[in-house]
Structures are given as structure tokens and as C-alpha cells.
Amino acid sequence: MPDVQFHFTEEQRQFRDVLRRFMAAVSPTTEVRRLMDDERGFDPAVWRRMADELGLAGLMVPERYGGSGFGLVEVGLAMEEMGRVLLCAPYLASGVLAANALCRIGSEAQKQRWLPGIASGETLAALAFAEPGGEPGVESIAMQAVALDGGYSLTGCKDYVVDGCNADLLLVAARTGAEGGLAGLSLFAVAGEAPGVSRRRLQALDPTRQLARLDFDGAPGELLGELGGAGPGLAQTLDVGAIALANEMAGGAQRLLEDTLEYIKLRMQFGRAVASFQAIKHRCAELLLQVELMKSAAYHAAQVADAHPEELAYEASLSKAAASEAYLHAATEAIQLHGGIGFTWDQDTQLWYKRAKSSEVLLGDPAWHRERMIQVLEQREFGSASAGAAA
């Protein structure tokens, strides 16, 4: 079993260099702003290049299904570089969440059928698990699926679905049994354009990430893998997603720090650069520390996910909680240190602020993840989490 590394290999560093150049070229903030108003919210030509030139769409998909077969470390690197430039693309939705769910839950035949399309970027897939109210995790999923004519029929609502309107293939989590929690959960493949599916693009606080509400009214679905057996795979998928997201957030926070430093080194007040005031220097030193700490957590989580999958849940929650606090802190500091211009629409800092805010909540807010960490520790100690715990 590979060991956890505290540095990137030469190949990984080169991969990062390539990604950084590519992302800088395709996603300047002028482009981000254009896509914020675009109906799909991403540029299909850029997505094509990401898939063809860099193999990003299938980075994590095993080679036998047409992907590159990399682990979460490489995905983390990619996400970090995307987060740096606020890339608008369905990568998290299709390449990470949906690809993982299929890999973990689908049957061999189903993987062969769908994964190559996802890996090539041809098929856009999205994972629909959250429901109105947005309780994190999958335990509280209530939507029901019923067997019908050899298939299944889905009725209910899925909310906050990342890239839900863009997806050709929807992976929809629903209950097929009376049990609660992780038991009795199944995953279904539903065509984006299937009858009984209506999709609405939501007005997102962060317009660089596409969110959709999906209403199902007797929509036909194909069961993926075993009936009632999707719970653990879904939970793992969300953990992988949280770790990928934490890495994306680290990239954004690092960029905020760099841009802010550049600005305050030039901005003069009282006859000196704003960066020369000790009150400002000390805040930036603290900010650097916070950013380095969040990176360490995100990198470590990615390494551990590959090397020690039994630690996945704990590491996912740790890194996501760390990233949530640090990214928002970075964004808040960045706006404050820019002064009035930081509060304007035209200044770019606000774009990262919105991404930080939405990322804080997406895939579980920090308080939820902290609570979950303690539950994992209690489980290790006692075999169950303490009763009065659920907050």
C-alpha cells in the first residue's frame, strides 16, 4: 500500500505546471464573467480541450473504461488549479461526483456503457442526491423509487444539483426500502431529457457554479448495481467530492492571497504602501498560515483517500471543514484589504468571495463536518456515536 507523501512527485509538479498554463489561458476573469451570464455556464469548446488535450474528464476513471486511472492526488491538483482561476466547467459534477458514483455503485456492464462517455467528456453526468432543505450527506434522502415494468419509476424533487441542467445523464439517489440511513438507498440512471423530468436552473449566489432543481414525476430510471446497495458508495462518493472540493478551495484561497498582496503593495496611503503597515502585514502572515494549513489538510486527505480508504470519511470532513473556514476567511480579508474597490462589482475579488461562500456550504457546511469527525472518532472508540450528539 502506498505511503502518504508530503510532497508532490516530479510528474505531479509537471502536471500542475501544464494545468496552470492552460487554466490561465482559458479562464481569465473576463471569460468567467461572460460565462456567469451564459445559459449553460461553461464553454463547451474549453471542456472539449480539457478532455482531449489534458484527459481531465476521465482523470479518475479507470483505464479499462477509457480514463487515465489517476487517484485523488491528481484530481486534487487539477481541482486546485481550476479553483485558482474560478474555471467554469462541469468537472466536479461529471468527472468527480458522477464518475465516482458510477465506479463505486454501477454493475460491470453499466460501467462499460457509461464511463467511456464520461471519460471522453462526450457525456455530461450529474449526481442528484440532495433534496429541498439540503441536509448534508445521504442519510436523510427521502425520495422514493418504485419498480415498474421491469424498470423503476421516480417521483420527487432533487435540489442544488451541480450542473443538473447541463447533464445528459442524471444519477439519482432514492429509497427503495423502508429502512433509514444508508440502508435501502439505491442509485438510478435517468436520461436528462427523459419524460417526467423537469429541470430548472437556479439563481445561484455563486454564478460560476451551476445549480439546478430537478422535479421527477414518474420518470423512468435504470437501477445501478444492487437494489438498496448504493448507500456506502454514495457516502464515499460525497467524501471524494468533498476532498476534491477542498483542493479547489485551496487554489482559490492561494489566488486571493496573491492578488491581495499585489494590490496592497502598490496601493499608497499616508505616503506609504498599505502593505507596509504592521496591522496589515500581520494579517497577511496569518492569512498565509491559514492557507498553508488548509492546503496541508486538502493534500493529506487526497493522499490518504488513495492510500488508506478506511480513513476517507474522517479525512474528507477534516479537509472540508478546514477549507471552508480558511477560504471564506481569505475572501473576507481580501475584500477588506482592498477597501471600497473590493466591494464593487467590477473588481474581481467578489467573484472568489462568492465561490468561497458557496463552497463553504456545498457538500456539507463546516459545523456538520466537524460533528461528523467526532462521530467517526466515537465510532472507533465505542462502536457507535453518542446519543445526544446529532446537532
Next chain:
Amino acid sequence: MSAPAEVSVRDEVRAWLNDHWDPNAGLVEWRTKLVESGWGAPDWPPEWHGRGLSAELTRVVEQEFARIGAVGVATGGIRLLAAATLLEHGSAAQKRQFLRRILTGEDVWCQLFSEPGSGSDLAGALTRAEFDGECWTINGQKVWTTSAHHADWGLLLARTDWDAPKHEGLSYFVIDMRQPGVEVQPLKQMNGYASFNQVFFSDAEVQAEHLVGKLGQGWSVAMTTLAHERRRADGLRSGRADVEDAAPREGTIYDEEAQESATALAPYKWYPQRAGRVDLTLPRALASGRIRNPAVRQELARLLILANSAEWTARRARAAQQQGQPQGPEGSLGKLAASHVARLASRVHTMIAGADALLAGEDGPENGLIAEILLSVPAVSIAGGTDEIQRNIIAERVLGMPKEPRFDRGPFRDVAQNRSPG
């Protein structure tokens, strides 16, 4: 999948230990063998008791020692800071005189930098060193000097030129602490211990050959000491000790080792507590049932996130160093992180203790250990350079922000100073 170098080092040290390790040897006798063989400090240069091994291979050696429970060289106190400084700036004669006895544990060292008038601003030292053609005469006062009460030698920063600008008038010496001109008075700390002291010099003597580096270049020598000190404050267990012993510890050498730490280390019993004892938080929360309190759960998780992230950040810095990147000001980041960890741990311990946090000593939780944590944590953000100084260093040297305005240029005698105390 081990690299060939790793395999051969492992085989070599294993064979050597096989032939030489004796749990009933005398402690100094055994450490002398370590020094002579180069296995005691394998990352030191071959000409000075080492083998010039990389940090990675040094770890292999440590693992082999731990595997059979072999005792290593002495590492306590600031001896390794002294060694690092001498290895970099010392003369051959100084290395010959001091390095061996640092490793065997025969000499104890202290760091005579801070003074009543200059702590953060170490370059403002007023302790004077005057040369009469043969020998240096030292007059002045140092303070907060850890270990001075049992030290054999001190690393001394003193002023040798009052007309030069502040940082250029300092020189760095090794001073014999066991002489009539050196008076040491222990200082009681807020946690009740006395690990630091004040030190008075009245016509104390330093031999000419104990000037370290060049005359007037004491500041750059001191920076070497400080950089190593900050790096060690990153919360990772110090170099040689971070491998768990696997073997049973039976033999007279262990008794001697335990005795050494019991007598020499009594004033330092609080040291583990200053870092906050994160290791005790979860077990105490579980055992006391306080884990069921939602606020405790949140703060405890926060602490575990911070402490783990800090450790991994320190490991990233070490890994970068092992890959050949030079030791930079990143040490300051680790030191700052360690302060945050200690403070938050102190808060979490208070929450877990509840009303028992009111009590200390035998009446306090864990026989006073928790109170000791609460009363020792404030040292971390002061000792070895305060958090504010670390933030200045990070801002200026890592982030490239403008330096602080200076009011201490020109000849040192014209610079504003604290009045001498009393």
C-alpha cells in the same frame, strides 16, 4: 521497494549495533562509541562525528536504533542548537573541543541572548565584551536564560563595538558558565517552575579562541541559532526522537538514562504541557462524557483540524527540505501554528474540565496536569521569538512586504535604549 542506499545503510547500522549495542554499558561510554562510529549523528559531516547522511537515511538509522531500543546520543536542551551553530560557524578547534561532549551529554549548554532591555530586539544587547590582547572580559546581564542554572557552557551574544551600527557591533562567544564572574539566579515562572534564570557577568572571562565567527559578525551567527530554534518549534517531535521504541528496555544503561533525565530535567517537567497536550483532549472528553456537549464537540474538532493541519504543514516543510530546498523562514510558520494549537488546546481543556478548571495541584484534574497546561501555554508564543516577531518575519521574508521603519540606524551609542533596571 527500498532504494539501494537505504538497504545498505540499514544493513550496515544493523550489523554495527549487533556487534556493539550493550544495554549494560555506561551511558557516556556507549555514547562515546556512537560518536566515534558516526552512528550517533549520522546527518553530521563525516569529519565531525557523523556520516553525512541525508535526512531520509538518518531516519533509517533512527528506526534501527528504535527497533532494538538502543540509546542514542544526548539531544536535550539547546545542545543541538549549539552544535548546529558551531558546525556552521565554529573553528576547527571549537568543534574539536565541544561537539563530542555535546553528543555524549557530558556538557549542558544555555543560550545567553535575551537581556532585560532587549528580547525581541536581540541586536540591542548591552552586555559588553572587551579584549585586552589576550582574553575577553564580559560585563552585563542576561535574562530568561533557560538551563543556565546547570549549564557548563553558554552561547553569548555581546557588544564589542559601540560606534558601529547596532547589528554590526555584536560578537558571538562561547562562555564557560562555571567561573566566579558568572552568577546565575533562577527565576520562578507563572506556572511555579524555574527553568529559566537571570545571569550576571562581572568581569567574567572568555578565552580569545572562543569567539565564534568573526569579530563584529555575531548577529549573523545568532541568526543561525535562531533559525534552528524556530524550526524546532514546529510541533514535530525533535529529529532523533520521532521513532517509537519497539523493544523492551532492560539494562543498566536505561536506569542511568532515566536518572539523567530525572535530575537534570525536573525544572522542565512542564515542557510537554506548554504545547497544549492535544493528545489528552479526546481521551478526556470521552472518559468524562463531556463529549456529549455539542459545543465541546465543535471545539474539539476544530482543535483536531488545526493540530493535524499544523503537523502536516511541518511535514511538508521537512519534505521540501529533504528534496534539497534550503531551510528558509518557513520555520516561522510552524512556530506560529504551534502557538495557535497550544491556545486552542488550552481552551478545549478548559471546556472539558468544566468547573474543575478552577483547581490546580492534587485537587486539579489529572493531578494538576490540566492546570499546568493552562498555565504553561502562554510561554509558547513568547519563547524563541514572539508571535508578533514571527509575523514580521513571515510578512517580510516570505510575502515580500515592506520592512518595518527603522529608528535604530547609525552608531549604536546614539540609539534610544531602555534605561538599565533598578
